[in-house]
Amino acid sequence: MSSQNLVTVTPDKDNDEIAIVTMQRPPVNSLNLELLQALSKTLDELSTSDFRAMVLTSASPTVFSAGLDIMEMYKPDLKRAEQFWSTLQDVWLKLFESNLITAAAINGHAPAGGCLLAMSCEYRAMVSGKYSIGLNETALGIVAPRWFMDCMLNTISQREAEIALTTGKLFSVEEALKVGLIDETAKDKEDAINKCLGFIEKFESIPPLPRSMTKQKFRANGVQWLKANKQADIDEFVHFLKFPQVQQSLEMYIHMLKSKQNKSE
Numbered sequence: 203m204s205s206q207n208l209v210t211v212t213p214d215k216d217n218d219e220i221a222i223v224t225m226q227r228p229p230v231n232s233l234n235l236e237l238l239q240a241l242s243k244t245l246d247e248l249s250t251s252d253f254r255a256m257v258l259t260s261a262s263p264t265v266f267s268a269g270l271d272i273m274e275m276y277k278p279d280l281k282r283a284e285q286f287w288s289t290l291q292d293v294w295l296k297l298f299e300s301n302l303i304t305a306a307a308i309n310g311h312a313p314a315g316g317c318l319l320a321m322s323c324e325y326r327a328m329v330s331g332k333y334s335i336g337l338n339e340t341a342l343g344i345v346a347p348r349w350f351m352d353c354m355l356n357t358i359s360q361r362e363a364e365i366a367l368t369t370g371k372l373f374s375v376e377e378a379l380k381v382g383l384i385d386e387t388a389k390d391k392e393d394a395i396n397k398c399l400g401f402i403e404k405f406e407s408i409p410p411l412p413r414s415m416t417k418q419k420f421r422a423n424g425v426q427w428l429k430a431n432k433q434a435d436i437d438e439f440v441h442f443l444k445f446p447q448v449q450q451s452l453e454m455y456i457h458m459l460k461s462k463q464n465k466s467e
C-alpha cells in the first residue's frame with residue numbers, strides 16, 4: 203500500500219467542514235515511518251484547508267492504533283530511526299496544537315503511541331468492549347518520553363498519570379472513562395464518530411481564532427519543552443535504542459506478541 207493510502211480524509215456526510223481522518227495500515231495501524239509521514243502530511247493539508255474540525259479514527263474493526271511499530275525500534279537502521287522519531291515529534295506537535303477542533307473516535311485498542319494520538323485530540327469517544335488504552339511503555343522495558351507524559355497530564359490527574367505510567371497500565375474502557383482518559387463510551391464506531399460530532403457542535407457559535415488560541419495557550423507548557431529540545435530528544439531516542447537491554451526487551455516483546463497469536467490458533 204502506498205503511503206498516500208495509509209490515511210484517508212473524507213468530509214462528514216452531513217457537514218463538509220468536518221474531516222473524518224482514517225488510519226488504515228493493516229493489521230493494527232502500528233505507526234511506522236510511512237504512516238507517520240502520511241499523518242504529518244494530512245495534518246499539514248488540513249491546517250490550510252476549509253475544514254474546521256477533524257475526527258481521527260481507524261479502518262480496523264478492533265484496533266485504533268497499536269502504537270509505534272516495534273520493528274522501527276528493533277535492531278534499527280539508525281538514520282531511519284532518527285527520521286522516524288523526528289516525524290513522530292512533528293505529528294504530535296501538529297495534532298496537539300492543531301487550529302482545528304480535534305476529536306478521536308477510538309474504535310478499538312489504543313496502547314502507547316495509539317493512546318498518544320487519542321490524547322492529543324481534544325475529545326475522546328471510545329467503543330465499549332474488551333479494548334484497552336494507556337501508556338504501557340514500562341511494561342515493554344522502554345520509557346515513555348517526557349512529552350508523552352505531558353500529554354497524559356493534559357488529560358488525567360498527575361497522580362493517576364504517575365501510577366499509570368510507572369505500572370505500564372492499560373485501562374479498560376470503563377476504567378478509562380472513570381479517570382477521564384476518555385470522555386464518553388460508544389456502542390460502535392458510528393456512535394463514537396457521532397459523539398465526537400456532538401462535541402464539535404459545541405463550538406458552532408465560537409469564533410475559530412480565539413478558540414484555537416485559547417487551546418494552544420492551555421497546551422503551551424507541554425509543547426515548549428519539545429520545541430526547545432527536539433534534537434536532544436531524537437539523540438536520546440537513538441541512544442536508548444543502542445542499549446542491549448532495550449533490544450532484548452523489544453525482542454522478548456515481539457516473541458510475546460507472536461506467541462500470543464499461536465496460542466489462540
Ligand SMILES: CCCCC/C=C\CCC/C=C/CC(=O)SCCNC(=O)CCNC(=O)[C@H](O)C(C)(C)COP(=O)(O)OP(=O)(O)OC[C@H]1O[C@@H](n2cnc3c(N)ncnc32)[C@H](O)[C@@H]1OP(=O)(O)O
Binds near residue numbers: 230264345
Ligand atoms: C529515558 C529516555 C527515554 C527516551 C525514549 C526512548 C525510547 C522509547 C520510546 C518509547 C515509546 C514507545 C511507544 C509505543 O507506542 S511502543 C508500542 C507499544 N504497543 C503495544 O504494546 C501494542 C502491541 N500490540 C498489541 O498489544 C496487540 O497487537 C493489539 C494492539 C492489542 C491488537 O491485538 P490483536 O488484534 O490480537 O492483533 P495481534 O496482536 O495478533 O497483532 C497482529 C499483528 O500485528 C503485529 N503487531 C501488533 N502490535 C504491533 C506493534 N506495535 N508494532 C509492530 N507490530 C505489531 C503483531 O505482531 C501481529 O503480527 P503478525 O501477524 O506478523 O504475527
